[in-house]
Amino acid sequence: MSLSLATSLSSFTTIVTSLRASGCVFAEDEARLILSTARTPAEVTAMVDRRVAGLPLEHVLGWAEFCDLRIAVDPGVFVPRRRSEFLARQALALAAPRAVVVDLCCGSGALGAVLAASYGQLELHAADIDPAAVRCARRNLGSAGGHVHEGDLYEPLPAALRGRVGLLIANVPYVPSDEVALLPAEARVHEARVALDGGTDGLDVLRRVTAQAPRWLAPGGHLLFETSERQIPQAVATVVRDGLVPRVATCDDLEATVVIATSPN
Known part of the structure; x- marks a missing residue:
């Protein structure tokens, strides 16, 4: 189960600010994905910390979207490219x-x-x-x-x-x-x-x-x-x-x- 809408909205601005400061070009999109994937506030914090540290977004989320499928992607595994x-x-x-x-x-x-x-x-x-x-x-x-x-x-x-x-x-x-x-x-x-x-x-x-x-x-x-x-x-x-x-x-x-x-x- 994902976080409640109220929690998501209250977290969104803070997450975007952190991601943007670390150089994430699509900070808003990434924040939405993190909030929709995390199950608890603690998971949100951990995901944001890992992304700010430079981990690929797909490794942070644990999945990548590919041909409209959600593909599990573990840390260290090659991330399927859109091309x-x-x-x-x-x-x-x-x-x-x-x-x-x-x-x-x-x-x-x-x-x-x-x-x-x-x-x-x-x-x-x-x-x-x-x-x-x-x-x-x-x-x-x-x-x-x-x-x-x-x-x-x-x-x-x-x-x-x-x-x-x-x-x-x-x-x-x-x-x-x-x-x-x-x-x-x-x-x-x-x-x-x-x-x-x-x-x-x-x-x-x-x-x-x-x-x-x-x-x-x-x-x-x-x-x-x-x-x-x-x-x-x-x-x-x-x-x-x-x-x-x-x-x-x-x-x-x-x-x-x-x-x-x-x-x-």
Whole structure:
């Protein structure tokens, strides 16, 4: 149960002032979210203190909004980005009931949760190397019957999935190693580096994903991943090298780029 309206109104101005003083650009919006999430005045105080200390708002609240879903996000876990909603929409357009779906580098499991919410009969598997992310994804996907595995990329997946995956979503890290230090502190300090660092040119993890993708995809199956605009030529070349047929989709509004790589029939 949320706080009473009277308590919320009396707290709102004080919270906004504290958040704004700490540099929060959208202090009013954040104050409303904190007040609607907290159950007691003590929780409000603790949430405001954590936000003022620099924790990402989603870690403070314990959830992030993604494609109109409330996704649980634990401290240290990669926060699903709004631009990744474009990746989710591209995956939704290719999914079908009873499809076999794998979400690699799943983080909180946000992408898998969106697919499960639209296609309840999916056989859904997700994997991440970060134990904190795996625990979080199990909370988000458990009610949908999703299976979440801990390990490096394909390594923890059941061997029986090979050649059966219709939709393989891999939201791989793609920030070049020497640019991680340039990320906002909320990401750089409070999210696992393994979820951000894509190696020297940002494509090291992607190369590992595409190299094995043909073994796991069903004929005509699709691999989808997010990348940056400047990485498109290299990403597409990687896809072609590994025998997949690429198509690039972009969204100017979200500044999002998705590569869709299809396995030949």
